Amino acid sequence: MKTIFKISLILFSIVSYAQTNTEVFLFDLESHNSKIEIKNGKNISNNQGYDNQPSFLDNRYIVFSSIRNGQTDIAKYDTRYNAKIWINHTEGGEYSPLKIPNKHEVSAVRLDPDGKQRLYTYSLSNGQSSELIKDKVIAYYTWFNNETIVSAVIEDEKLNLYVSNILNGTNQKLASNVGRSFHKIPNSNLVSFISKENEIQWQIKSLNPTTGAIKVIANTITNVEDICWLDNKTILSGKDNILYKLTLNKDNNWKQIADLSSNGITKITRLSTNALSTQLLIAGDIEANSASQEPIDNSSEDETEITETETTSPNTSTETSDIEAIIQRNLDAYNARNIDAFMKDYADDVKLYVYPNTLQTEGKEAMRKSYNDWFNRVPDLRAFIKKRIVIGNKVIDEEQVTANGKIFNAVAIYEVEDGLITKVTFIQ
Known part of the structure; x- marks a missing residue:
């Protein structure tokens, strides 16, 4: 007892x-x-x-x-x-x-x-x-x-x-x-x-x-x-x-x-x-009845200005919240090195680019092979989101990634259509 x-x-x-x-x-x-x-x-x-x-x-x-x-x-x-x-x-x-x-x-x-x-x-x-x-x-x-x-x-x-x-x-x-x-x-x-x-x-x-x-x-x-x-x-x-x-x-x-x-x-x-x-x-x-209301006072225009170094407030619409949830779920699967859960969020014809427009891989199978090898080779893999911006169907993450004892920074731009990630552009 x-x-x-x-x-x-x-x-x-x-x-x-x-x-x-x-x-x-x-x-x-x-x-x-x-x-x-x-x-x-x-x-x-x-x-x-x-x-x-x-x-x-x-x-x-x-x-x-x-x-x-x-x-x-x-x-x-x-x-x-x-x-x-x-x-x-x-x-x-x-x-x-x-x-x-x-x-x-x-x-x-x-x-x-x-x-x-x-x-x-x-x-x-x-x-x-x-x-x-x-x-x-x-x-x-x-x-x-x-x-x-x-x-x-x-x-x-x-x-x-x-x-x-x-x-x-x-x-x-x-x-x-x-x-x-x-x-x-x-x-x-x-x-x-x-x-x-x-x-x-x-x-x-x-x-x-x-x-x-x-x-x-x-x-x-x-x-x-x-x-x-x-x-x-x-x-x-x-x-x-x-x-x-x-x-x-x-x-x-x-x-x-x-x-x-x-x-x-x-x-x-x-x-x-x-x-x-x-x-x-x-x-x-x-x-x-106050559960999801907007902030009590109205913010001035300069308070919601988007800059290159700061994230905007998340859009509270259901659609945008769902998009961010998809990206967050995908990041969690990435950090867990769970290839099946990770690939579940991508469209069959997904394209990965290196900024500005260099095609890295095309199609889900090619992406799975590349990331499965990456997951197997990097036991200390972890990505941490420093800043996140959600604009329409796009999510822009500034990431700090740990891999094989090294830390590097990158930016990933995700595009989501019909609940699946169709395009990712990386800036390193």
Whole structure:
């Protein structure tokens, strides 16, 4: 019975919102003389199903967990061009992506097909991943610095707080029965966490990961464990569709600052601010009729401009979504070196070109022979999509390919007709 409970808790800790329709919203944030205002709300995920746990990579890029083809992966959003790409292509589901300090990498909790829940690091250059902490089932976490992680570890039928050093492999338990919200407190050497030791009144506490010292900061809103810091004195939190703030040593209680019902949000589940405290990310359940609506505010023309170095936002029409799904399925088969699944997506008269118009192979059989030999000769074969543009029936992928220990870049232009790939042009 104890084993069953632990397995259930592991799954619940990450996928408890999986059946809800959550979206990620980006707001402008202004603060003047203790008055906080949020405006220009925009749905940046705009995706049916689970989109949650957003965080800022920097003042331009955002990462969050997003579902596609029935699996949760890491999405990267460019605020300058309103564009979304995918960081990883793994068999597991990724949750709680965060920038690793001073590295060109993100971390995420991954629920693997074998049922194990681990913390991984992912390269922002090629998406390759590696396990960070062994022998600990991590549910939620934050980075104190690029060596130290503060996390909620699943054990003894609850979540316990650990400080882990990834360089020397040490893990120190410092608190029991904690919540899911962990944040580095701005301009301090402290991390905040939610203590649930008092079941009637949860508390926000601070931890010094170096000394282990723990202090009480404030009470949470009743039964709410999701917070973020605007600065080292002001905390934001939400209950249902209402956003609140608490300024330490000034506010006696949580004060309402915004009603998000006009944005279609019915329940706030995650919050995150950028380093400048000028933007706010809010993830939340939305009204049923808001599931696939366009972004709430209208983007200006320059925000959707196509450039040579940036991807456009995916077209949300069914036809274009189907075309992109075909290309993604084909890429997955390529990375699995599954020749039958790979060739299934190509037309009998498919033509492969080297840019601009040099015919490489013609016909499905010739292509199968060439790629089957390639798959057999390259055991470390892997293609990672750096950028993707979908225009009409064409998909343009900028790829980074690993083969026989070498890495090279290429561009592939796919053309799809009647559900099959009829032409591919490669630029190397």
